[in-house]
Amino acid sequence: MNDIMTPEKINIIPNENSKIHEIDFDNLVFGKKFSDHMFVMEYEKGSWGQPLIRPYGPVQISPALNTLHYGQAIFEGMKAFYVDEDTINIYRPKDHFERMNYSSRRMGIPETDYETFITALEELIKLDHRFVPTQDQSALYIRPFVFASDDLLAARSSTKFSYYIITSPVGAYYEEGFNPVSLTTTNEYVRAVVGGTGDVKTAGNYAASFLPAKKAKEDGYTQVLWLDAKEHKYVEEVGTMNIHFLIGNTLVTPKLTGSILGGITRRSVTSLAEEWGYNVEERRITIDEVFEASENGTLKEVFGSGTAAVISPVGLIHHQGRKIDFGIDSIGEFAKSLYDEITGIQYGRIEDRHNWIHTVKV
Numbered sequence: 001m002n003d004i005m006t007p008e009k010i011n012i013i014p015n016e017n018s019k020i021h022e023i024d025f026d027n028l029v030f031g032k033k034f035s036d037h038m039f040v041m042e043y044e045k046g047s048w049g050q051p052l053i054r055p056y057g058p059v060q061i062s063p064a065l066n067t068l069h070y071g072q073a074i075f076e077g078m079k080a081f082y083v084d085e086d087t088i089n090i091y092r093p094k095d096h097f098e099r100m101n102y103s104s105r106r107m108g109i110p111e112t113d114y115e116t117f118i119t120a121l122e123e124l125i126k127l128d129h130r131f132v133p134t135q136d137q138s139a140l141y142i143r144p145f146v147f148a149s150d151d152l153l154a155a156r157s158s159t160k161f162s163y164y165i166i167t168s169p170v171g172a173y174y175e176e177g178f179n180p181v182s183l184t185t186t187n188e189y190v191r192a193v194v195g196g197t198g199d200v201k202t203a204g205n206y207a208a209s210f211l212p213a214k215k216a217k218e219d220g221y222t223q224v225l226w227l228d229a230k231e232h233k234y235v236e237e238v239g240t241m242n243i244h245f246l247i248g249n250t251l252v253t254p255k256l257t258g259s260i261l262g263g264i265t266r267r268s269v270t271s272l273a274e275e276w277g278y279n280v281e282e283r284r285i286t287i288d289e290v291f292e293a294s295e296n297g298t299l300k301e302v303f304g305s306g307t308a309a310v311i312s313p314v315g316l317i318h319h320q321g322r323k324i325d326f327g328i329d330s331i332g333e334f335a336k337s338l339y340d341e342i343t344g345i346q347y348g349r350i351e352d353r354h355n356w357i358h359t360v361k362v
């Protein structure tokens with residue numbers, strides 16, 4: 001193997017046994033297959049060490065690893081898109097980077113620098129550009145994550161951390177693709193409390209939602225629509241995406257109160273809606289208000305937004321035996337326009353007026 005030192009000082013050990021032939025690009029399952037390379041950097045004695053890109057592969061860990069026991073870990077989810085054989089677009093990397101450090105601060109994890117982050121992404125995409133799918137609704141999902149790597153069973157912050165970036169060619173996140181998903185509220189569980197960790201991307205938030213999500217699925221719903229933990233009446237998010245309501249000519253998006261993840265696609269949605277002349281309200285909204293708007297005919301559309309989910313129309317909401325049913329095939333015009341605009345910008349078909357795209361020449 002030959003080691004290359006880039007001008008940005010990321011050591012690169014190229015993969016000499018590509019797994020590209022194992023990828024069925026026409027039937028991509030979300031997050032199941034990975035590109036040939038990954039980024040690694042270790043933190044020890046108060047500073048980050050030498051960044052390295054090496055072949056994707058297993059990581060050796062101790063059974064006493066802090067993360068396995070106490071979950072001191074954060075992650076990001078972002079995407080890169082095929083434009084043409086020389087050009088790949090990364091969507092809003094600076095915003096994802098800033099949210100990653102926001103998550104790190106909350107979880108007592110050392111922050112990282114943008115230069116290393118963006119250089120790592122560029123190098124990974126150049127090395128693995130053949131893994132970026134060319135198919136419709138597909139992208140290269142990028143998963144940066146940082147986890148505590150002390151081998152110590154004492155319940156306190158780690159002193160060592162590992163920072164990885166892996167990438168995965170993906171298709172649509174939900175089985176439904178761009179077709180509407182169905183959501184149910186739950187009285188039994190809560191996702192996050194104000195002052196907790198619901199507004200950061202940390203591992204445990206997701207683990208805690210798996211059982212409620214499984215129960216929702218058994219009852220025939222795609223996902224849980226989370227209500228606030230205190231009063232059980234304000235709509236928060238879906239866990240895998242943020243939620244939006246088009247009521248009359250007003251886009252209502254639950255306000256970030258501290259227990260909702262500040263989605264990057266959520267931000268794109270509110271910016272575009274404002275530009276398109278809609279009233280945009282970021283405020284608390286009760287589930288009762290949503291049902292009232294449905295009953296009086298002003299609830300036009302409900303949809304989710306997220307990196308993995310992109311824009312996902314909601315066809316049905318169940319809450320305590322009552323249902324709002326838009327019909328299984330109903331894709332609202334507004335959600336469709338947002339989907340077309342956002343994906344148009346991502347795939348380079350629509351001009352990037354907002355400076356959301358970071359282009360990589362491969």
Ligand code: COI
Pocket residue numbers: 076077078239240306307308309
């Ligand atoms: C993302 O949208 O990137 C996420 O991290 C959500 C995850 C559940 C796939």
